[in-house]
Amino acid sequence: xxxxxxxxxxxxxxxxxxxxxxxxxxxxxxxxxxxxLSDRNRIRKLVLPAPRGRILxxxxxxxADTRPSFxxxxxxxxxxxxxxxxxxxxxxxxxxxxREQLKPVAMFTSPVNVKRDVTIEEVARVEESRFRLxxxxxxxxxxxxxxxANRYCHVLGHIGEVNEDEVRRDTALRRLxxxxxxxxxxxxESLLRGRDGSEYAEVDAxxxxxxxxxxxxxxxxxxxxxxxxxxxxxxxxxxxxLLAPYPRAAVVGMETRTGAIVCLVSQPDxxxxxxxxxxxxxxxxxxxxxxxxxxxxxxxxxxxxxGSTMKPVVALAALRQGALTRETRxxxxxxxxxxxxxxxxxSGAHGSLGLISAIAQSCNIYFYQAGLRLGLDSLTAYxxxxxxxxxxxxxxxxxxxxxxxxxxxxxxxxxKDKWGAGSVLNFAIGQGxxxxxxxxxxxxxxxxxxxGRSVRPYLVxxxxxxxxxxxxxxxxxxxxxxxxxxxxxxxxxxxxxVEWGTGTKARIREISIAGKTGxxxxxxxxxxxxxxxxxPSDAPEVVFAVLVENAGHGGAVSAPIAxxxxxxxxxxxxxxxxxxxxxxSLAPEPDSGPAVPADIGLSPVPP
Amino acid sequence: MKRFDHWLVTTTLLLACLGLLAIYSSGGAYYFLRxxxxxxxxxxxxxxxxxxxxxxxxxxxxxxxxxAALLLIAVLFAGTxxxxxxxxxxxxxxxxxxxxxxxxxxxxxxxxxxxxxxxxFEFRDLATPLLITIVPALLVLVEPDLSTAFIFxxxxxxxxxxxxxxxxxxxxxxxxxxxxAAGFSLYTWIPFxxxxxxxxxxxxxxxxxxxxxxxxxxxxxxxxVVLASLKGYQRARIMSFFAPWFDPxxxxxxxxxxxxxxxxxxxxxxxxxxxxxxxxxxxxNRHTDFVFSxxxxxxGLVGCLLLLGLFFWLLRHVLLAARLSDDSTxxxxxxxxxxxxxxxxxxxxxxxxxxxxITGIALPFLSYGGSSLLLNFVMVGLVINVVSRPE
Numbered sequence: 001x002x003x004x005x006x007x008x009x010x011x012x013x014x015x016x017x018x019x020x021x022x023x024x025x026x027x028x029x030x031x032x033x034x035x036x037l038s039d040r041n042r043i044r045k046l047v048l049p050a051p052r053g054r055i056l057x058x059x060x061x062x063x064a065d066t067r068p069s070f071x072x073x074x075x076x077x078x079x080x081x082x083x084x085x086x087x088x089x090x091x092x093x094x095x096x097x098x099r100e101q102l103k104p105v106a107m108f109t110s111p112v113n114v115k116r117d118v119t120i121e122e123v124a125r126v127e128e129s130r131f132r133l134x135x136x137x138x139x140x141x142x143x144x145x146x147x148x149a150n151r152y153c154h155v156l157g158h159i160g161e162v163n164e165d166e167v168r169r170d171t172a173l174r175r176l177x178x179x180x181x182x183x184x185x186x187x188x189e190s191l192l193r194g195r196d197g198s199e200y201a202e203v204d205a206x207x208x209x210x211x212x213x214x215x216x217x218x219x220x221x222x223x224x225x226x227x228x229x230x231x232x233x234x235x236x237x238x239x240x241x242l243l244a245p246y247p248r249a250a251v252v253g254m255e256t257r258t259g260a261i262v263c264l265v266s267q268p269d270x271x272x273x274x275x276x277x278x279x280x281x282x283x284x285x286x287x288x289x290x291x292x293x294x295x296x297x298x299x300x301x302x303x304x305x306x307g308s309t310m311k312p313v314v315a316l317a318a319l320r321q322g323a324l325t326r327e328t329r330x331x332x333x334x335x336x337x338x339x340x341x342x343x344x345x346x347s348g349a350h351g352s353l354g355l356i357s358a359i360a361q362s363c364n365i366y367f368y369q370a371g372l373r374l375g376l377d378s379l380t381a382y383x384x385x386x387x388x389x390x391x392x393x394x395x396x397x398x399x400x401x402x403x404x405x406x407x408x409x410x411x412x413x414x415x416k417d418k419w420g421a422g423s424v425l426n427f428a429i430g431q432g433x434x435x436x437x438x439x440x441x442x443x444x445x446x447x448x449x450x451x452g453r454s455v456r457p458y459l460v461x462x463x464x465x466x467x468x469x470x471x472x473x474x475x476x477x478x479x480x481x482x483x484x485x486x487x488x489x490x491x492x493x494x495x496x497x498v499e500w501g502t503g504t505k506a507r508i509r510e511i512s513i514a515g516k517t518g519x520x521x522x523x524x525x526x527x528x529x530x531x532x533x534x535x536p537s538d539a540p541e542v543v544f545a546v547l548v549e550n551a552g553h554g555g556a557v558s559a560p561i562a563x564x565x566x567x568x569x570x571x572x573x574x575x576x577x578x579x580x581x582x583x584x585s586l587a588p589e590p591d592s593g594p595a596v597p598a599d600i601g602l603s604p605v606p607p
Numbered sequence: 608m609k610r611f612d613h614w615l616v617t618t619t620l621l622l623a624c625l626g627l628l629a630i631y632s633s634g635g636a637y638y639f640l641r642x643x644x645x646x647x648x649x650x651x652x653x654x655x656x657x658x659x660x661x662x663x664x665x666x667x668x669x670x671x672x673x674x675a676a677l678l679l680i681a682v683l684f685a686g687t688x689x690x691x692x693x694x695x696x697x698x699x700x701x702x703x704x705x706x707x708x709x710x711x712x713x714x715x716x717x718x719x720x721x722x723x724x725x726x727x728f729e730f731r732d733l734a735t736p737l738l739i740t741i742v743p744a745l746l747v748l749v750e751p752d753l754s755t756a757f758i759f760x761x762x763x764x765x766x767x768x769x770x771x772x773x774x775x776x777x778x779x780x781x782x783x784x785x786x787x788a789a790g791f792s793l794y795t796w797i798p799f800x801x802x803x804x805x806x807x808x809x810x811x812x813x814x815x816x817x818x819x820x821x822x823x824x825x826x827x828x829x830x831x832v833v834l835a836s837l838k839g840y841q842r843a844r845i846m847s848f849f850a851p852w853f854d855p856x857x858x859x860x861x862x863x864x865x866x867x868x869x870x871x872x873x874x875x876x877x878x879x880x881x882x883x884x885x886x887x888x889x890x891x892n893r894h895t896d897f898v899f900s901x902x903x904x905x906x907g908l909v910g911c912l913l914l915l916g917l918f919f920w921l922l923r924h925v926l927l928a929a930r931l932s933d934d935s936t937x938x939x940x941x942x943x944x945x946x947x948x949x950x951x952x953x954x955x956x957x958x959x960x961x962x963x964x965i966t967g968i969a970l971p972f973l974s975y976g977g978s979s980l981l982l983n984f985v986m987v988g989l990v991i992n993v994v995s996r997p998e
Contacts, residue, residue, distance in 0.1 A: 015949070015953045019960065023908055023915075035873055038871030
């Protein structure tokens with residue numbers, strides 16, 4: 001017992017001895033230094049904000065960057081009673097609001113941001129009154145900047161200040177930080193956001209920095225990752241210009257073989273830079289009260305009745321089911337079709353047509369009968385299989401799946417069997433309750449162009465970190481249940497659409513285009529104009545889906561836009577046309593060069 | 608009252624008074640007054656257990672231990688705390704069941720170990736004490752409160768040693784866990800393994816040493832395998848669980864600030880209430896876990912060494928009580944209590960001095976907090992009971 005008591009006492013003495021030695025080290029050896037830090041000076045933790053990652057187009061054009069900006073911050077414990085009202089006045093913040101803002105952090109000894117992106121005038125005013133503003137600091141922060149302004153607003157989305165809830169949930173976030181709120185900025189938030197660094201600085205009693213304390217756990221900031229998009233800035237610009245005359249419209253361009261999005265524009269747009277600084281209330285009100293909803297990405301988050309662009313899908317479904325062959329002739333088109341007690345209309349009186357002509361002339365009567373023979377359930381099942389009614393999986397938040405008016409859906413909507421059999425007729429010509437986003441239609445047509453191989457659309461081709469590529473997107477391709485002879489027929493039909501049918505205004509001299517027009521009814525307002533097409537028609541590389549709201553006929557309005565974009569896609573070095581091509585001025589340009597061979601078009605994303 | 612140990616009473620009260628001063632200085636009048644009202648309650652409880660016949664206490668070992676386990680389970684579901692489940696909040700007071708569980712475990716272990724003449728390194732001897740310790744330790748660990756869970760290991764080691772187990776065997780007993788913990792990095796595991804190998808080769812036969820090293824290597828190797836099989840976010844979660852101090856935002860800041868506060872006190876301190884660092888409000892718990900930094904700043908090296916001296920004197924007398932007692936259960940109780948107090952003193956002050964990672968361990972008798980003060984006094988009351996009232 002005695003031996004054990006001695007041993008335990010010895011252990012105790014050793015442990016307390018270690019503490020005593022460390023105490024002597026801190027209080028005697030390092031005493032003067034610690035005393036200096038404590039008495040005359042304080043040390044302060046400074047945040048080194050990490051710049052958000054850059055975003056580039058496929059050719060390296062900068063579309064989102066950071067720029068330096070001034071931030072006013074205060075150290076709450078050093079702020080005197082008279083300094084707060086003065087600072088509030090200089091910055092134009094109501095005094096009460098500033099008090100409220102600082103209340104939860106009143107005991108902080110590190111700087112807290114009070115206003116971001118202040119003007120140089122405000123900085124000058126603060127600097128002039130510096131001696132009356134102890135604890136107030138001016139810091140240079142990197143903030144998001146979009147040199148392309150409106151051009152990419154729906155692709156990139158925008159960023160916004162974090163709310164209290166997010167700060168609580170994510171320890172890496174601090175008040176007044178920015179996070180992605182939509183688009184690429186939101187989807188790739190964790191990659192784009194860098195990690196803030198920190199260093200410890202020695203400051204004097206007035207809060208002036210004396211110097212860094214290098215040995216104290218300094219941590220350098222690490223910038224966010226850079227994203228290289230699949231978008232081609234040239235096409236994006238052109239698409240924006242072509243849509244500019246219309247109040248509400250959308251375009252999606254995509255490589256048919258990879259799913260790489262080459263342009264994605266939704267009209268109206270907005271300038272995402274406005275979110276960086278306190279927003280001018282008038283600008284904000286005009287954006288929010290705009291009935292066309294500028295924040296709404298029509299290409300991805302809005303479903304429209306596909307109109308006649310649905311017909312190739314119906315044709316493929318009917319061909320596979322054996323409900324249709326190339327030679328099938330239905331009851332001739334007289335301009336209207338009686339089903340039950342209702343009359344269903346067509347755009348003209350086409351007479352008796354085969355499949356190719358029915359597609360080329362977009363005859364409703366033909367497709368009513370094809371739809372009837374096929375049946376609602378088969379049409380529903382096939383539409384689902386090729387990707388309608390579900391999201392495409394693009395790397396962007398908020399994507400909408402559109403709608404397929406299946407038996408089940410109609411039952412829930414109208415009550416069991418309370419809906420008419422005419423639903424399948426509307427479905428077959430893409431009107432009524434069926435809806436799809438422009439992106440979905442581009443994906444569906446890409447699958448047709450690609451002989452049944454469907455792609456997942458994507459926007460980010462590559463992720464770089466400090467100049468080194470850390471990720472390259474590999475296209476995702478899946479095989480759809482389409483039979484090659486059926487596809488050949490439908491593709492022939494789509495070529496005829498542009499050759500002599502409803503889509504002749506998409507035609508350009510250099511490249512042969514295949515596609516389909518669509519005119520989606522939108523009572524009581526004017527129709528939506530669709531065109532979805534790909535080129536070159538014999539070996540497709542790119543597909544464009546164009547939708548212009550309330551603009552009338554797809555063949556008149558949307559087809560020429562697609563034609564222009566396809567021409568630009570295949571002639572990379574040609575200067576862009578000066579003025580946006582209008583629907584009525586689509587004669588082939590005499591000065592445009594010879595057709596460019598397909599293989600020197602835009603190269604696919606490097607592996 | 609055969610041999611009433613006045614020193615125990617004096618040092619305990621001195622420590623509590625020093626605590627009150629430091630709480631007043633760092634936390635202000637509000638916390639000072641609250642602690643001041645806790646003190647008579649704590650003294651009352653100490654006096655009550657002083658006169659409690661120990662037979663009755665030993666008879667209560669199992670029910671108290673069971674109650675402690677139940678409370679620890681309940682706190683997992685109904686408890687609160689910063690990112691954990693540690694306290695019950697009952698109106699104005701919050702109760703920490705782990706404080707109570709430490710005492711109940713010591714009592715249970717003391718009762719069980721006291722009937723053994725000696726403890727050999729055998730399953731038969733070790734199974735029950737290990738089980739008694741592991742249950743509350745695991746429950747505390749999942750709260751999560753790693754540093755408090757370690758207390759159970761410390762008190763088990765001390766009590767096994769007191770009951771005659773060889774230190775080498777105690778080391779072997781904890782070896783698999785130590786090896787697993789050290790195995791997270793080669794830099795910690797290699798020194799651990801070398802020291803273990805030398806110890807084993809010197810102190811036991813070659814065969815036994817090789818077996819021990821093999822087991823150790825096995826557990827050490829398991830660790831990176833377990834770590835590698837986890838997904839990135841799971842690993843991060845484990846890291847923040849086993850290493851909550853691994854947080855560049857804030858914690859190292861606290862450590863730096865507490866070292867500056869203590870260091871700036873220099874030889875004799877800045878004087879009572881004259882500390883400056885605490886006024887800047889840099890420490891979140893300056894009247895609880897960080898109370899020692901205020902003592903260091905205001906009373907300097909002299910004050911700190913005096914405080915360490917008081918703790919040494921207190922623990923020395925607790926151990927003396929263990930030695931003098933003719934009741935082996937009581938004797939073990941004293942050793943267990945000494946382990947609890949000694950562990951907390953070393954870990955709390957060590958973390959404020961930057962020797963150990965910052966964790967939530969209170970300084971006995973000094974930190975603000977009712978349940979911890981009460982149970983610290985109960986421990987002293989029981990020690991005096993053991994030394995002064997023969998069964």
